[in-house]
Amino acid sequence: MFMLNAELNRHNSACRPYMACKSFLSKQRCLHIASGLKTNGALKFLMATFIGILLGVYIGIISTKYGYPRLFTSDTVQRPSQEIRHAKCKPPKVLFRNYSQDAELLPSKLVVPQTDLYMRRLWGKPEEDLPIQPKYLIAFTVGFDQSEIINAAISKFSENWTIVLFHYDGRESEWEQYEWAQRAIHVSAWKQSKWWFAKRFLHPDVVRPYEYIFLWDEDLGLDNFDGEKYIELVKKHDLEISQPALEHSRKLTWRMTMRRSNSEVHRETTESSGRCTDRHKPPCMGFVEIMAPVFSNAAWRCVWHLIQNDLIHGWGLDFELGRCVKPPFKKVGVVDAQWIVHRFIPSLGAQGEAVNGRAPWEGVRERCMYEWTIFHKRLTDADEAAQRENTEG
Numbered sequence: 001m002f003m004l005n006a007e008l009n010r011h012n013s014a015c016r017p018y019m020a021c022k023s024f025l026s027k028q029r030c031l032h033i034a035s036g037l038k039t040n041g042a043l044k045f046l047m048a049t050f051i052g053i054l055l056g057v058y059i060g061i062i063s064t065k066y067g068y069p070r071l072f073t074s075d076t077v078q079r080p081s082q083e084i085r086h087a088k089c090k091p092p093k094v095l096f097r098n099y100s101q102d103a104e105l106l107p108s109k110l111v112v113p114q115t116d117l118y119m120r121r122l123w124g125k126p127e128e129d130l131p132i133q134p135k136y137l138i139a140f141t142v143g144f145d146q147s148e149i150i151n152a153a154i155s156k157f158s159e160n161w162t163i164v165l166f167h168y169d170g171r172e173s174e175w176e177q178y179e180w181a182q183r184a185i186h187v188s189a190w191k192q193s194k195w196w197f198a199k200r201f202l203h204p205d206v207v208r209p210y211e212y213i214f215l216w217d218e219d220l221g222l223d224n225f226d227g228e229k230y231i232e233l234v235k236k237h238d239l240e241i242s243q244p245a246l247e248h249s250r251k252l253t254w255r256m257t258m259r260r261s262n263s264e265v266h267r268e269t270t271e272s273s274g275r276c277t278d279r280h281k282p283p284c285m286g287f288v289e290i291m292a293p294v295f296s297n298a299a300w301r302c303v304w305h306l307i308q309n310d311l312i313h314g315w316g317l318d319f320e321l322g323r324c325v326k327p328p329f330k331k332v333g334v335v336d337a338q339w340i341v342h343r344f345i346p347s348l349g350a351q352g353e354a355v356n357g358r359a360p361w362e363g364v365r366e367r368c369m370y371e372w373t374i375f376h377k378r379l380t381d382a383d384e385a386a387q388r389e390n391t392e393g
Ligand SMILES: *[C@@H]1O[C@H](CO)[C@@H](O)[C@H](O)[C@H]1NC(C)=O
Pocket: 096, 097, 098, 108, 109, 110, 111, 112, 113, 114
């Protein structure tokens, strides 16, 4: 949230070399921190922390160059000033400040580079608006026909969740009958999909305050699910991208998502033959479906960048989510102890258009498949381009 901005001044006399710094930057470029301060234990600790952050930034610059996943690349989060890298032996004054290139003309202390989805009151004092600041966000893409299922589902999420409903059927006012609908955020756009909404309304700078982001379909039964317990497990097992396991059904597409009894989480599976060319890769490892994913904030920052504006069904995304965490075989998993039921209710998928005597769902299905091939092509091209950049650079 805060970017580091080192402002360097020119008191070379006070310059004190720092080993870690030497090993990463060339000797002439050695960077020094707050040398005016007395070096008692606490200050040493502070200095070490700052150096750590600076090195982190420096390594970040290197890894960006060499094409590792870039978790923090939105427009408003800027890289630190070039000065850091070219600093000669000068003790810098180190300041934390909110830095946004778009707001260079404004005093940085006033700049607000992120926002949130907290609802406020029209009256009273702003600082008293939010007795609870929800740390988690659940977004359902809904049609009113599924309102009973959603109503039941919402009861599984405590006041620690911000509720977002993406309406694709234009019936958002009918939800008023539910008490909780008043504290939900409603976004309505005719016949748009979950990934279309997510790309537009859950920008990482909008959902910054949330530790975990749930992006779920509307046809899920949550009788055996509890939000708080789910979060506990995800934290315990350090899962950055997860989903609750699915109750057994012959209709399940992937074995990975299938619930295992006597297990808290699992991260790998075997598939029917031919499906996993590499058993360390999706869909045998590092894999969850796009039906009910849960992302850590950092993972979501990356995944948001992976979503294509025009490929609104998100097909094929699930195979690539693992790119957003390191290492995927550890950080992607399925939570068995909190599980859900997929009800297979035709919803948005049935909202296509009947053309030439074909059912509406057929056109939608066809588009899903077509999107997947486009996505695959873009990915292959992008991987090749990145490979070239790396070998050239
Ligand atoms: C940076 O912005 C955040 C809110 O986005 C604010 O709480 C914080 O005080 C700001 N920090 C500085 C140093 O301006």
